[in-house]
Amino acid sequence: MNKLKRTSFMWLMIAALAVNVSCDDDDEQAADPTLYTRLGGIDAIAAVTDKFLTNVASDNVINARFEATVADPSRLQLLRNNLIDQICAGAGGPCQYKGKTMLEAHTGMNISPAEFNALVGDLVAALDFYDVPEAEKNDLLAVLGPMQSDIVGK
Amino acid sequence: MKTIKLIFLAVAVGVVVLFGYANVRQRSVTEKLKPVNLISFQMRGNLNTEERLLLEKKISAVPGITACSLNKEGNVASVAFYPDRITGESLAGLLTAGGKLLVSPKEISPVGGCPVHQIGTSFQKFLTTLDFRN
DSSP, X not given: OHHHHHHHHHHHHHHHHHHHHHHHHHHHHHHOOOHHHHXXXXXXXXXXXXXXXXXXXXXXXXXXXXXXXXXXXXXXXXXXXXXXXXXXXXXXXXXXOOSOOHHHHHTTSOBOHHHHHHHHHHHHHHHHHTTOOHHHHHHHHHHHGGGHHHHBTO | OHHHHHHHHHHHHXXXXXXXXXXXXXXXXXXXXXXXXXXXXXXXXXXXXXXXXXXXXXXXXXXXXXXXXXXXXXXXXXXXXXXXTOOHHHHXXXXXXXXXXXXXXXXXXXXXXXXXXXXXXXXXXXXXXXXXXX
């Protein structure tokens, strides 16, 4: 009888521990969805990126910097994938950015503040087109904003 | 003769390694996305801001098109699309807005652009060709 009680108690404790651990995980996931999830996942990020690319290609302030790239399907694909990877990874998604660092990629290009601001304006316009909520928009810009120092004037 | 055999063996091993790498490497989520093309047009005509935004939304909703942008000056339009579902020529027709605009392909300089993507493109394209999972 004592052995039965001890065994029952042991299984009860194991069950209680299992429930406690799993419940904790569920609570964490429910409370803190990543920015990637809040943005809508990879398809939403791809849609915003495409809109961003067409905004940039139509923007007379900066489109000369990009037109040879976007006109070549292979180069466009690489640029598009790098952009999506960068946003997805920065937002906590299941992507890995494999491109060069912003500093390496922009050294020698002498990007002006006006050009950088135009690019950010095109990104904000793309986010607004898809009615991305203000909180998610600000969170994304907070992730990408620090790149300015590695891009402008290099 | 021995040298030639060694060179041939080295090349064969290299091809097998590249082929194996192309098919077992971990692809990013983005590599599985369907590729798009992008085309820009020069526009001539008069559209006010509301008409411009409406045209943008109308074109963006066409099946096969993933994005469309007309700039504030109204003289450049760019469209991202799936090339297997829609052609560049048919896009020009959509952008005329029922005859209100004159549309012509934008002259693009074949050189320049992002140097980074120029460097990485050829190898990436080669790997994608070897990947049977595509």
